[in-house]
Amino acid sequence: MTAAPSSGTTGKPTTGSSTTGGSFRSAFRHRAFALFWSARVCAMLAIQMQVVAVGWQMYDLTGSALDLGLVGLSQFLPSLALLLFAGHVVDNHDRKRVLFAALAVECAAVFGLFVATMAGALSPSAIFATVALIGAAKAFEGPANQALLSATVPVEDLPNAIGWQSSAIQVAQISGPALGGLLYIAGPAVVYGVSAAMLLLAVLLILATRPRPVTMVRRAMSWSTLLAGASFIRSRPEILGAISLDLFAVLLGGATALLPIYARDILHVGPWGLGLLRSAPALGALAMAVAITRWGVQRHAGRWMLIAVGGFGLATIVFGLSTDPVLSFVALLAVGATDQVSMFVRQTLIQLATPDDMRGRVGAVTSLFIGASNQLGEFESGAAAAAFGVVPAAVAGGVGAVALAGAWAWVFPALRRIDRLSETR
Template sequence: MPSSTAALLRHPGLMPCLVGRNVAAFSSQVQAVAVAWQIYALTHSAAVLGFVGLAQFLPMLLLTLPAGHVADQFDRRRIVLTCQAIEASAALFMAVGSWEGWIAPWALYVLVALFGACRAFEMPAQQTFLPSIVPASLFPQAAALSSSLFQVACIAGPSLGGVLYGLGADVCYALCAVGFGASAIATASLKFKVSERPRQPATLASVLGGISFLKSRPAMLGAISLDLFAVLLGGATALLPVYAYDILHAGPVSLGLLRAGPAMGAVLMAAILTRWPLNRHAGRAMFLAVAIFGMATIVFGISHSIPLSIAALMVLGAADVVSVMVRGALVQLGTPDEMRGRVSAVNMLFIGSSNQLGEFESGMLAAAIGTVPAVVLGGVGTLVVTAVWMRFFPGLRDLDRLNDIKPT
């Protein structure tokens, strides 16, 4: 094991940070599965599943930028701790309501919206922890390790949630309450130096300060917008049920493997980057990764073989991790501490919106021109965007060592 990896694992503040983030992510995944199953069982309406997503997305859309301002004005640990405590209490409330049988669809909508609001405040503050805990020389490996654990949570959470739902929704929600509570305890145990930041009034200029900051940092803006368009255009995963049933003629087990494909590739790549960090030519590696993402999307689009389709999705997920790691290093290491909350909020808003809009775009385009042409066109569009961004963002293209990034 390289000495830098050993030093990373021995770092005293890293494990509480990783536990606080990834156990909460795991609990959110379990909860999402339980809510979807329960509300469908209560209503037998497919439309309500869309409304559940909308109930969580709208508070995040409306509150993320103001939450970034709050993260730059107040104690970020206290913000995250408060949000996780609310999430634990809400999950416990859902468990009791499900156990006693009085929880109704409207209550689930309200609680999901509450979780969306909590996540809007929790995530921008939480994303500032890692660069405050580990030195810049270890940040790329720490980010890769965090990404690996996050992908594991994204794989294990839905799987375990589906299994536990057989025992009842109350069991799932009780597990979520324990998970959010454990995350709160881990967050409370974090110890790192808090920089003195001057308080600013909540003006429009301050709330939108993250956007203004990014406009003056072309490399950072290029990284965020490149990732946004890649996810927006390459949203093949939204069409996996169509591929599984109508193109690959497979059953639900194969659909589960297809859904797990990107996360499996992401875990493998994150493990590789944790052991062998990206030390040179980071900008070119990001552009290459996004180009591979586009090519893997095209291969998946034209594939009629289940093993080839799963392999293409694994490559897609692995390439995405490289892009995410470079973007994360630029955003967190290249941003002054007093701006990290607002810049993280903009980053979260852009990437979160691209996931939602990417699914919408893929579905609408598939309905208009067909499933295979829509996916292939999305992959080609990703390649075109990559070529254009290399031309217009030379600072990102020429980015070399991630641990040399400094706030400007």
């Protein structure tokens, strides 16, 4: 496979630390990582709570599956427009300051939802505008998060830090939707108020973080510098295959936008049940993330990723056909667990291969793929449900993900042949 460009942070891990897992202390003994990890938990917790409130409130206001999908599209389009510029900014400015500013904007946006709801003035158009602002901030947050992570730990602890960062996200995605659904009983304003407070705490934690200084080479903005991250990914077929597989699998099989409909009209479980359903994928992913952090993906990483994407599709099909809340919850657990395997392989490949001076731009391209899979996946599911029905849309997406895993095993043999992740640099 093509060797990664040399960098001061892309050397081989020392003995005792590798992509196969590690101890809790190997990353958390570093104060910068502990603060960064805590900020990620708070920010993700807040956003997940806000997502539950926005989804339920929008469906209450309009009763439209298409509008649920448009919420995701409204957040994705600003990210799409700004991501290449955001990557350049991250690689040419203090990454901590960029992340601080992005989280501050998100905090202000969610606080705006709180004020508008309290005043009884929140309309569908106001929701679309606010999530668009959050999407613009996330265009900078994603690359800054990915770039800053590598500066909070030495390279030998980076794979372990990736595992624990994944766990942080899953912890937030488990507790956030459940807490958001519970708080929604008291009204959406309560959810938005608590979410804004959690984002404020994340801002303060990032302010207190002291990452390792990174030497930056200032570059004038040009098409060449803006597209450098995409060029790097294109030069590594195993990374391109992993990122695109994750993109299209979630794009096709991402039925989470339909959860308000399933919760109210098919499973009849209400707002609290919606919160639990939204938490289920994260609970499955957390269990898998802890297992990976402890035991790792030791051999045949590429094959395991392909198998996981196929399992993701099968679990999505089961969820789409289910009318039993318990079975639906179990299917969503499997959705999260299989997706976590795919995410870990992808993120570890990128972090170990990317030079320090390109982390922002590579992170921007990665964030674009992630955003496309999540936000456009929500739009695709909502549009398909409006056109063909909720159940056919969910099942067809799962079938597509299974077919995709088989196709990518043939189109990207470099991905299929990946054995030990540490050998891909």
